[in-house]
């Protein structure tokens with residue numbers, strides 16, 4: 001019998017579920033001749049605003065652009081410092097550097113993979129302009145501790161919500177807690193487009209207006225340019241697809257949550273594995289189900305799973321403070337020990353709403369077989 005490989009995620013299954021609706025809508029737009037902006041983008045911005053609960057949402061080209069636009073809208077630039085996590089995708093810090101500010105890396109909490117809010121205060125300086133937490137793998141960061149420090153020192157908070165659309169902290173959606181929320185609609189995120197896309201959310205109309213201006217070549221009025229901006233559009237096609245998919249997001253996140261619970265039950269007896277913790281005051285949306293291999297043989301486990309046709313992923317193999325591009329910041333190995341040890345231990349198991357229990361069972365047996 002031929003056994004199918006288990007992918008880390010399979011986007012075609014989700015497409016098949018909504019193909020009829022999506023195909024009809026896409027054809028409609030193709031026939032309309034209206035490919036940029038228009039009602040389709042406006043409709044999505046309204047729907048996403050309602051979903052997150054903020055007053056404003058501005059669509060843009062990617063999660064990376066959302067971060068860049070947020071930093072620019074807060075007038076963060078040369079000489080400023082932004083505190084962030086070293087255990088994240090490069091875009092989080094890259095955009096800080098892009099606006100010529102300096103990323104200041106603070107170590108994470110090993111059990112949550114997120115910024116350790118108890119370490120924030122020690123990193124605040126007169127140059128600190130913002131704290132940029134990441135809700136990594138779909139799990140909300142400790143926004144209570146973080147907001148307390150931000151308020152005490154009067155610095156802004158930009159939430160990197162790229163992996164956490166729909167996640168909550170104390171009953172509030174992420175992206176509606178700090179000053180600005182930044183979302184990615186890259187296909188592998190919880191709310192994924194069929195290409196690139198992103199959004200900025202905020203309750204501050206001035207910030208929203210600034211983002212809108214900057215993403216359109218710095219113009220408020222056509223052909224009158226007040227600032228050096230960028231071209232960062234959410235496509236009409238992507239916006240229409242996202243509006244359809246947003247209606248399914250809670251259902252899909254619920255399925256991820258059930259799979260996560262099932263992984264936990266099936267793997268809890270395995271002493272060589274540390275399971276991801278579930279937030280007590282919040283709700284994770286499980287963009288990834290990331291375990292830590294405590295035997296020191298993570299790469300071996302990954303290879304053995306691969307031999308059995310089971311794909312697992314390493315997010316992220318090297319923390320940002322030790323990346324070649326940040327050598328000039330002079331961080332030393334050992335300086336942020338939690339981020340560094342976690343980078344050697346993490347393994348993300350297959351996780352997507354359409355993963356079947358049979359496939360999940362194979363992942364679990366395959367994994368147990370490695371020890």
Ligand SMILES: *Cc1c(COP(=O)(O)O)cnc(C)c1O
Pocket residue numbers: 061062063064065088089091092134160162163183184185186196197198
């Ligand atoms: C995906 C991601 C981004 C960037 O989003 P893009 O849409 O790919 O530009 C930023 N931060 C984190 C944590 C991400 O996972």
